[in-house]
Amino acid sequence: MIYFLYLNIFYSKKRKILIFSFMLFVFIMALLSYTTDTINEQLLYIDYHNDYYHQMMQSILSLILPFYVILLAMDHDQPYHKPLMSYFSRSKIIISKFILYITIVTWVYFVTAILYFLLPSLLTKYFILDLKHIIFFLDIYMDGLILLCLSFILIKDRFKSLSVAIPLFYVLVSFVIEDYQQIAFYYLFPIYSKHFSSFILAYYYKLCYICLGFTIAYQKMLNEEQ
8 A cells, every 4th residue: 555655646757856856955965065175174174164064054954854845745635545545444545644754754864864974974074973963863854754744734635836835934933943942932833943952852842743743634634525
């Protein structure tokens, strides 16, 4: 069932578009990680180069990956799913769809993380790996799952042209949380923030938020009319 959904949702043309856009993104990452400074200059100003790379790339990833997640998920509501529910249980279709999208989003974030660490290691001499940068990917990966929940809840086939509003809202809220650092904003929409990400309880809260989001999405799909 999962493979069948994959072939129909991510048909050949769409797969080529997604792969091309991801390769373009990888090229941009490689271009931004490369520096024309000599090896001696990189080693002399190693902290400066390293901090610049991480700040720049983390800002770019926080802006681009939400749009890529929505690009992946915007076609999740397909008309042919409804006849399938007559032959298979509705819950089986929904759970298969959840597993498919979670797997793809996980793969995207995992490959991005590998490239984030691998490219500067191969192209430069200044790169330093730190645990906080690994935690950053865990944080934005959980954001990706939150966006996936929102797409399941809000995006319908007839309204998918409006799906771009979700990542735009994400970016806007991230700016508000980062600027004002009000806990009330974070309670409403717990997305990546340098301030709140320093608290371990923030990750447990986001995990509960994700579980609640998938539960709401499941109940909503389960109760939709045929």
